[in-house]
Amino acid sequence: MIRITLPDGSVREVKEGASFLEVANGISPRLGKTAVCVRWNGELHDLRETVSADGTLSVVGPGQPEALNTLRHTASHVMAQAIKRRFPNARLGIGPAIEEGFYYDLDLPSPLAEDDLEKITADMREIIAADLPIARRELSKDDARTLFEKRGETYKLELLNDIEGETVSIFEQGEFVDLCRGPHLRSTGGLRADAVKLLSVAGAYWRGDEARPMLQRVYGTAWEKAKDLEQYLWKLEEAAKRDHRKLGKELDLFSIHEEGGAGLICWHPKGARLRRTIEEFWYAEHDRHGYDIVTTPHIGKAQLWTISGHLGFYRENMYSPMDIDGADYFIKPMNCPYQILIYKTRGHSYRELPMRMAELGTVYRYERSGVLHGLLRVRGFTIDDGHIFCRADQVDDEIRGVYDFALSMLTAFGFRDFDIYLATRPHAGKAVGEPERWEQATDALRAALDARGLPYKVDDGGGAFYGPKIDIKVKDTLGRPWQCSTIQFDFNLPERFDMTYIGEDGAEHRPYMVHRALLGSLERFIGCLIEQYGGAFPVWLAPVQAVIIPIADRHNAYAETVAERLRGAGLRAQVDDSAERMNSKIRAAQLNKVPYMLVVGDREAEAGAVALRLRSGEDAGAVPVEAFIQTASGIVRSKSAELWAGA
RNA sequence: GCCGGCGUAGCUCAGCCGGUAGAGCUACGGUUUCGUAAACCGUGGGUCACAGGUUCGAUUCCUGUCGCCGGCUCCA
Numbered sequence: 001m002i003r004i005t006l007p008d009g010s011v012r013e014v015k016e017g018a019s020f021l022e023v024a025n026g027i028s029p030r031l032g033k034t035a036v037c038v039r040w041n042g043e044l045h046d047l048r049e050t051v052s053a054d055g056t057l058s059v060v061g062p063g064q065p066e067a068l069n070t071l072r073h074t075a076s077h078v079m080a081q082a083i084k085r086r087f088p089n090a091r092l093g094i095g096p097a098i099e100e101g102f103y104y105d106l107d108l109p110s111p112l113a114e115d116d117l118e119k120i121t122a123d124m125r126e127i128i129a130a131d132l133p134i135a136r137r138e139l140s141k142d143d144a145r146t147l148f149e150k151r152g153e154t155y156k157l158e159l160l161n162d163i164e165g166e167t168v169s170i171f172e173q174g175e176f177v178d179l180c181r182g183p184h185l186r187s188t189g190g191l192r193a194d195a196v197k198l199l200s201v202a203g204a205y206w207r208g209d210e211a212r213p214m215l216q217r218v219y220g221t222a223w224e225k226a227k228d229l230e231q232y233l234w235k236l237e238e239a240a241k242r243d244h245r246k247l248g249k250e251l252d253l254f255s256i257h258e259e260g261g262a263g264l265i266c267w268h269p270k271g272a273r274l275r276r277t278i279e280e281f282w283y284a285e286h287d288r289h290g291y292d293i294v295t296t297p298h299i300g301k302a303q304l305w306t307i308s309g310h311l312g313f314y315r316e317n318m319y320s321p322m323d324i325d326g327a328d329y330f331i332k333p334m335n336c337p338y339q340i341l342i343y344k345t346r347g348h349s350y351r352e353l354p355m356r357m358a359e360l361g362t363v364y365r366y367e368r369s370g371v372l373h374g375l376l377r378v379r380g381f382t383i384d385d386g387h388i389f390c391r392a393d394q395v396d397d398e399i400r401g402v403y404d405f406a407l408s409m410l411t412a413f414g415f416r417d418f419d420i421y422l423a424t425r426p427h428a429g430k431a432v433g434e435p436e437r438w439e440q441a442t443d444a445l446r447a448a449l450d451a452r453g454l455p456y457k458v459d460d461g462g463g464a465f466y467g468p469k470i471d472i473k474v475k476d477t478l479g480r481p482w483q484c485s486t487i488q489f490d491f492n493l494p495e496r497f498d499m500t501y502i503g504e505d506g507a508e509h510r511p512y513m514v515h516r517a518l519l520g521s522l523e524r525f526i527g528c529l530i531e532q533y534g535g536a537f538p539v540w541l542a543p544v545q546a547v548i549i550p551i552a553d554r555h556n557a558y559a560e561t562v563a564e565r566l567r568g569a570g571l572r573a574q575v576d577d578s579a580e581r582m583n584s585k586i587r588a589a590q591l592n593k594v595p596y597m598l599v600v601g602d603r604e605a606e607a608g609a610v611a612l613r614l615r616s617g618e619d620a621g622a623v624p625v626e627a628f629i630q631t632a633s634g635i636v637r638s639k640s641a642e643l644w645a646g647a
Numbered sequence: 648g649c650c651g652g653c654g655u656a657g658c659u660c661a662g663c664c665g666g667u668a669g670a671g672c673u674a675c676g677g678u679u680u681c682g683u684a685a686a687c688c689g690u691g692g693g694u695c696a697c698a699g700g701u702u703c704g705a706u707u708c709c710u711g712u713c714g715c716c717g718g719c720u721c722c723a
Contacts, residue, residue, distance in 0.1 A: 103718095111651060202718030203650025210720050214650050217718065245715095249658080258696070258714050317722085363723090368648045369714090371721060383723060483723060520723045552680040580685085587684040601682060613683055 005056040021047040024059045035059045036067040037183035046183035048136040072097035074185040075196050075222035080104045081176035082123035093155045093215045101221030105204050108216050117198045131189030132173040144168050194226040244530035245374040251535050263372040263379030270543035277541055291356040296338035302328040308337040317365045335361035335385040340497045348501040354394050358386030375527030376482050382522045388514040395444045395512050402516050403448040406485040409518045421471045423462035431465055433491030441489040442468045466492035474528045484520035536593040540636045546573040547589040551582045551601035558605040569629045614643050
């Protein structure tokens with residue numbers, strides 16, 4: 001007999017070879033009926049699998065995340081089956097469940113079109129309606145090989161070769177067979193035809209390797225109920241409304257021009273205003289944190305990039321050189337070499353370390369055309385680039401300081417939801433610098449992370465060749481993560497540039513060097529910011545903080561005096577003196593997501609007041625101009641996310 | 648860069664199977680001067696991304712280039 005421990009601590013005995021389904025049925029027929037899969041010793045297993053040793057079991061039923069995952073995995077099989085019915089020559093790649101759906105990669109003789117998706121969907125409905133039982137079989141690798149060879153599934157054969165162990169599992173439904181670990185639903189009828197939707201088709205390299213064939217990846221999503229699908233699609237629509245590319249146009253923040261070049265941003269007055277607000281805050285914060293601000297050139301001779309190693313390691317991201325008086329000059333892809341040159345203009349004492357240098361340095365990098373994306377991935381961008389040169393004994397404090405600084409910056413802008421990574425030494429000798437230095441540096445990074453206590457993931461081997469790093473990523477509206485802050489150790493450049501300082505012992509020492517960007521780049525950061533707020537920025541960031549709306553032309557003069565008073569108090573205010581009606585002006589301001597609309601008519605002019613309407617739609621009533629300035633200024637100063645302090 | 652889709656007025660979009668284009672908003676002119684999300688009337692505005700090709704004739708079909716979108720790969 002086999003002893004199975006259940007979540008409530010109770011133990012059940014079953015005979016060896018019983019399936020999980022039988023076990024579930026034994027616990028209660030009702031549980032057996034609804035069970036989707038099981039968690040066996042912490043891992044997900046199919047109901048049809050059998051028990052052969054003691055373990056802990058929890059049965060996964062509908063409503064649990066694992067169940068959704070299983071359902072999506074089955075949906076991907078059903079889709080693959082439907083595609084194979086329509087295109088018998090299709091060869092299967094892989095088809096997993098993903099965060100909010102599933103995909104299947106297939107090698108198809110011809111590309112799929114939009115209306116193919118509809119046809120495939122129709123076939124899927126049939127397969128679901130037929131309620132084909134899904135069978136799980138275990139067989140030896142050799143048998144599996146024969147099976148998939150016969151079916152011409154060359155990709156499956158390749159996968160088979162990489163699987164460890166002697167036996168593999170396959171899942172079958174009707175004529176469809178797939179090499180798969182599972183788990184799966186019991187039959188195709190477990191899916192709801194009205195809760196499955198195919199979304200898009202895209203190319204994907206086999207096993208993510210661009211040297212290998214490109215398969216067609218069909219993305220879909222599947223839910224337990226039609227209502228869940230609807231809700232998901234609604235969420236996608238809402239996310240699309242916050243897309244920074246769309247908002248950038250609507251709010252007149254920036255533009256990119258075909259004539260100018262892809263990935264090159266023109267900041268319009270309002271976008272530039274937003275950017276300037278960020279820069280001003282950034283400079284103030286860096287002053288406060290003991291940084292020296294520098295400015296470095298945009299181009300540099302080949303010699304500089306040879307010393308730095310960029311021409312060796314980074315050439316494919318750099319633009320072609322320009323000839324100046326017979327010498328090759330390159331547009332800078334990074335700011336660090338020049339900051340190092342500044343460091344090297346004189347000797348340094350151990351006493352003046354740490355030295356913290358920073359600049360808003362605009363760099364240009366070649367990015368492959370297919371990866372450009374609005375403000376989030378561009379070819380010309382401004383890094384809030386800083387470098388810390390310090391002694392070994394200062395490393396810990398510096399890292400902790402930078403990490404805290406990075407988090408405080410992100411937090412100031414309202415970001416709460418980000419992913420933190422500790423990227424460690426690359427494997428297989430692809431790293432420069434002695435192991436002890438790596439260890440010390442990685443420990444310093446880890447200590448800083450632990451000190452703050454925020455959850456982080458270790459990206460094993462994900463460090464740069466020149467040092468380990470901490471990356472902080474912010475997600476866009478579609479859930480795609482974008483790296484903003486980065487803190488990177490560098491064992492490479494101090495060597496290459498032969499950087500030194502004179503220690504207490506009178507001898508030359510090599511300083512530690514840390515590259516850090518807190519916002520990442522202004523372009524990307526602002527892109528994330530736009531999406532974060534859906535364009536409705538907190539008051540302190542809003543390009544226009546108040547629009548003054550005269551009711552009739554005779555109120556224009558008063559409106560202008562109000563605007564001047566606001567501007568005198570440092571608030572960004574404009575008068576809408578267009579020939580439109582007040583309603584239209586309010587609508588315009590509302591669409592521009594201006595926090596404050598100050599309506600002025602006879603009553604307000606008389607009283608020296610404004611009728612305050614908030615972006616939220618709330619009518620805050622008449623407020624004396626001075627009182628408005630006081631409250632609004634306070635909100636700006638505190639960088640509050642609140643629109644107005646309830647009086 | 649690769650796979651697929653797309654590119655029509657400043658913006659959002661319509662234009663069936665080849666016969667040189669249309670709406671709303673914007674802009675401009677006029678009337679209206681109005682109390683919390685679009686006043687009314689009128690006038691402009693397009694080498695249909697660009698370059699070739701097929702055709703009597705191309706916005707429409709084909710090829711190339713550029714750009715955009717979704718992915719893959721890669722990064723701040």
